[in-house]
Amino acid sequence: MTEPTDGEVGANLAELYRKGTDTLPSVAAVFGTASGAIKGADTWKPFLRSGGEVYENNPMFPQGHGFGSGPVNGTGDSFGAAIGALCGHIATMHETLTDCSTNIVLTAQDLARTDAEVKAAFIAEGGKL
Amino acid sequence: MSDIPGLIEELLRKARESYNDLGVPYDEEGIRNYLETFNDMPEEGDFSGLVESTGTTRTQLSYNGLAGGSASDPLGDSVNANAALGGVEAVADELDEWRGDAASSFRDNVKIPFRFAVPNMFIAACVIHGAATAQQAVWREANKNVKEILENAINAIDSLDDCNPDEFTAMVTVIASIVSIPVTGGATGFAVALAGVKAANDIAKNGKTFNTGSGEAMNILWNTKDALDQVITEVNDGEKKVKTALEGVTGWMTDSPQQYQLGGRPTLADHPGGITGMK
Numbered sequence: 001m002t003e004p005t006d007g008e009v010g011a012n013l014a015e016l017y018r019k020g021t022d023t024l025p026s027v028a029a030v031f032g033t034a035s036g037a038i039k040g041a042d043t044w045k046p047f048l049r050s051g052g053e054v055y056e057n058n059p060m061f062p063q064g065h066g067f068g069s070g071p072v073n074g075t076g077d078s079f080g081a082a083i084g085a086l087c088g089h090i091a092t093m094h095e096t097l098t099d100c101s102t103n104i105v106l107t108a109q110d111l112a113r114t115d116a117e118v119k120a121a122f123i124a125e126g127g128k129l
Numbered sequence: 130m131s132d133i134p135g136l137i138e139e140l141l142r143k144a145r146e147s148y149n150d151l152g153v154p155y156d157e158e159g160i161r162n163y164l165e166t167f168n169d170m171p172e173e174g175d176f177s178g179l180v181e182s183t184g185t186t187r188t189q190l191s192y193n194g195l196a197g198g199s200a201s202d203p204l205g206d207s208v209n210a211n212a213a214l215g216g217v218e219a220v221a222d223e224l225d226e227w228r229g230d231a232a233s234s235f236r237d238n239v240k241i242p243f244r245f246a247v248p249n250m251f252i253a254a255c256v257i258h259g260a261a262t263a264q265q266a267v268w269r270e271a272n273k274n275v276k277e278i279l280e281n282a283i284n285a286i287d288s289l290d291d292c293n294p295d296e297f298t299a300m301v302t303v304i305a306s307i308v309s310i311p312v313t314g315g316a317t318g319f320a321v322a323l324a325g326v327k328a329a330n331d332i333a334k335n336g337k338t339f340n341t342g343s344g345e346a347m348n349i350l351w352n353t354k355d356a357l358d359q360v361i362t363e364v365n366d367g368e369k370k371v372k373t374a375l376e377g378v379t380g381w382m383t384d385s386p387q388q389y390q391l392g393g394r395p396t397l398a399d400h401p402g403g404i405t406g407m408k
Binding site: 086 | 178179182183185186189190211213214216217219220223224226227231235239246247250253254256257260261264368371372375376378379382383386389390391394395397398399400401402403404406407
């Protein structure tokens with residue numbers, strides 16, 4: 001098996017650098033957008049309101065029930081719990097991918113600095129130190 | 130702004146006039162207390178933000194690898210796959226050209242688990258979005274039904290002075306506005322079975338009908354109450370379905386967090402390095 005030349009290594013490091021600067025941040029951004037959107041779902045919460053027991057002791061309508069299990073009594077909390085759980089998973093993914101992209105860039109740059117020919121090829125192929 | 134409060138006032142006024150004409154006692158306070166329950170209902174627009182936000186999240190998380198195309202929404206909607214998510218595969222392929230712990234760690238902890246973690250997030254987002262659309266549909270229909278029932282009551286009382294009083298029929302369509310859809314899927318070994326719910330595509334001619342009746346205002350008011358009680362019952366039933374769907378997906382996400390996460394924190398997430406040379 002033939003070892004890659006310094007030029008090939010530099011070019012591949014430049015490609016790795018691009019994956020760290022462009023590709024992976026694009027993926028991480030998806031989770032940033034998704035997280036922002038799902039957090040925005042909280043805007044519906046002002047519509048939680050009290051309900052229930054609206055016409056007890058009413059001579060014409062002596063018994064009855066209001067919107068007892070409406071948005072107040074459970075559904076609102078259920079939305080909050082589901083959104084919160086998903087948001088947590090999304091945030092973890094976003095953080096990990098963001099950290100990986102940063103360190104892939106630093107790794108490519110560190111390796112490119114170890115050899116003059118590799119460094120030259122790295123820069124020639126679009127890498128930045 | 131809902132016009133229900135105005136309709137309630139109009140109905141109360143017409144009922145009062147009709148009772149006075151007959152010279153019979155009229156418990157306006159009791160009727161008012163009941164009817165004003167409906168003044169404070171959430172409206173369709175109140176849930177627009179929730180539907181839109183959860184829809185955006187669903188779209189962002191729709192993953193179909195490098196193939197793109199569409200992702201399979203377990204509730205039956207067609208959602209375009211988010212091509213940007215395929216970038217993880219491209220990064221992993223690039224790292225595969227390198228030796229060292231970092232490359233293998235990325236493959237084991239990101240590339241492979243990403244393929245089930247993100248689709249699982251997508252399923253969860255679909256269930257939450259479906260619940261949001263169902264919630265919105267329930268209150269949209271509730272408002273529409275209440276308005277029609279009140280208008281019918283007003284028209285029926287107006288008609289009492291006619292030689293041949295008219296009767297009016299309303300259809301309560303709250304529960305018909307949503308559909309339950311079993312959701313199955315998830316990563317191998319972590320299959321999920323949830324009771325999904327979403328807004329129905331078509332609710333025409335699918336609901337319980339109520340007639341105002343005629344004869345005298347009291348009769349019309351009692352029939353109106355029956356119809357409005359049905360709205361309340363169906364709202365509560367709809368809310369229970371929404372709640373059940375949400376509790377199911379929340380349980381899935383909290384009981385099995387590993388299904389939604391990467392295999393572990395890869396080496397490259399903590400520090401640079403770990404690559405020793407090209408293969």
